[in-house]
Amino acid sequence: MAEKSRSYYGFKRTWSDERCVVELLLHELAAHKSLTRRVLLKRVLAFADPFFSITEEHANELLNQLLLQGDILTGGYGILAGAPLRGVVFPDEHIRVLCALPTSMLEELLGLSLESAGHCRVSRELALCTEKIEQLGGGVITLADWLGLDDADVVDDKWLSSWEARVELAEEVASLGEIFGELRPQCYQPTKDRLQYRCWEGVDELCTFSLLRVRADRGYRHVLAKPGGEGIRFLECMPEDVARLCYAFDRLNDVPTKIHVEGRSEEDVLLYLENMLPVPEYRYLLSVIKDVMRDTFPMKFLLKRSSFEALQRLFERRLGVLFVSEAEVS
Numbered sequence: 001m002a003e004k005s006r007s008y009y010g011f012k013r014t015w016s017d018e019r020c021v022v023e024l025l026l027h028e029l030a031a032h033k034s035l036t037r038r039v040l041l042k043r044v045l046a047f048a049d050p051f052f053s054i055t056e057e058h059a060n061e062l063l064n065q066l067l068l069q070g071d072i073l074t075g076g077y078g079i080l081a082g083a084p085l086r087g088v089v090f091p092d093e094h095i096r097v098l099c100a101l102p103t104s105m106l107e108e109l110l111g112l113s114l115e116s117a118g119h120c121r122v123s124r125e126l127a128l129c130t131e132k133i134e135q136l137g138g139g140v141i142t143l144a145d146w147l148g149l150d151d152a153d154v155v156d157d158k159w160l161s162s163w164e165a166r167v168e169l170a171e172e173v174a175s176l177g178e179i180f181g182e183l184r185p186q187c188y189q190p191t192k193d194r195l196q197y198r199c200w201e202g203v204d205e206l207c208t209f210s211l212l213r214v215r216a217d218r219g220y221r222h223v224l225a226k227p228g229g230e231g232i233r234f235l236e237c238m239p240e241d242v243a244r245l246c247y248a249f250d251r252l253n254d255v256p257t258k259i260h261v262e263g264r265s266e267e268d269v270l271l272y273l274e275n276m277l278p279v280p281e282y283r284y285l286l287s288v289i290k291d292v293m294r295d296t297f298p299m300k301f302l303l304k305r306s307s308f309e310a311l312q313r314l315f316e317r318r319l320g321v322l323f324v325s326e327a328e329v330s
Contacts, residue, residue: 010104017052018295022062022119024048026082027102029072034081037063037219061296065119068282070098070146074239078219085138087130088146090287095129095140097121109136118292143287152244152280154318160248164209166235167224173231176206179223183214190250196257196275199246206232211245243278244319251320259315261308262326269308273299281319285311 006013009027011020024044029035035043041059048054063080066072073083082100089095097106097114103121107114110132114121123129130140144150153159176185186200188211200213209226222237224245237245250257260272268290274297277285288307294300303311315321 010102017054018058018062019116019119020052021048021054021059022066023102023104025059025063025066026071026100029080029082029100030102030105034075034079036217037078037080040080058296062119064276065295066100068277068279069118069120069286070283071100078216085133085136087133087138087140088143089126089130089140090143093126094122094124095126096146097123097129097133099138118286118289118295120286147283147287148280149284149318152278152318155244155248155251155320157252160245160252163224163235163245163248164226167209167226167233168228170233170235173228173233175231176204179225179232179234180212180214185212185214185223187212188246188249190246190253190255192255193258196246196250211237211242211249240279243276247278247319247321256320256322258322258324260324260326264302267305269303269305271301271303271308271311273297273301278319281315284314 006015006020009020009023011023015023021044024047025040028040028043028047037060041056041063044059045054045056048059063072067074067080070083070086073081075081083098085097085099085101087095087097096117097110098120099106101109103114106121110123110129112123112125112129112132114123116122133140179185184202184204187203187206188199189201190196190199203210203212206212206225206227209224211222212225213220213222215221219239222239222242223234224237225232225234247257257275260274262270262272264270270293271285273285276282285301288311289301289303290307291302292299293302312323316323
């Protein structure tokens, strides 16, 4: 049945169930232009069952990867839309093609066969692919522009203090009930050896500067808040800021997020990713890996040792991450 479904949808026989679900996500978004996360996942799961083995949680993780790498964009109120056609030029002269079109449509549009790098689409014909993208009105950008590291601040106490100062300047003062209505907010409270997504605890009162969230119709609403004599001053957070803020609060509370690594050989290292990374750092990881060994949490990536050492220095400096070695090869 799975083989017939691959043929029906135009999927390649070698594609895994995960890759097929990624293609369904792209297909649905291309067909409808924009959808809420909930509706997109509901439609894709309806198409996937019973052909592909996938859970809603797994499909949501795959959707997050498309958002992080730039095939899909998120707008206000959690609306998802396809990203415009772009190419990212890598130093080894391959080009990654980003947009929300499924691969079969994208290959037909470009007149090129595309390879896969994780869930990214890649062409080794740099000059020809660049020409095709530009002819179609798309843009070709550098690796540095795609990563966005130059525009993303280092997560440290100084950076978090700047957010706290912005909250203190907020004009509106309210109670938790006035901010969130009848919903009980959760506060991000980092704890040693707990994954970030398990660090959200329900609160009824606020004692200090905190990152809060409540479930909204299209995901979560996040707020930075600080209590004072007159009440609580607060500031709405954009989705792209939340991951960086979590790492900042980890650092502030001296409970750094851990990334586990394992020596695979004298040349290679396995990296296990259990927490979401901010977009620039995640894209940097995608740019240096040799292979994706597992694409759902805990995600597993294979890197050259030289690439890992550079990544380790960057992540430690920018996010305060603690790397834990599981088993090094002597």
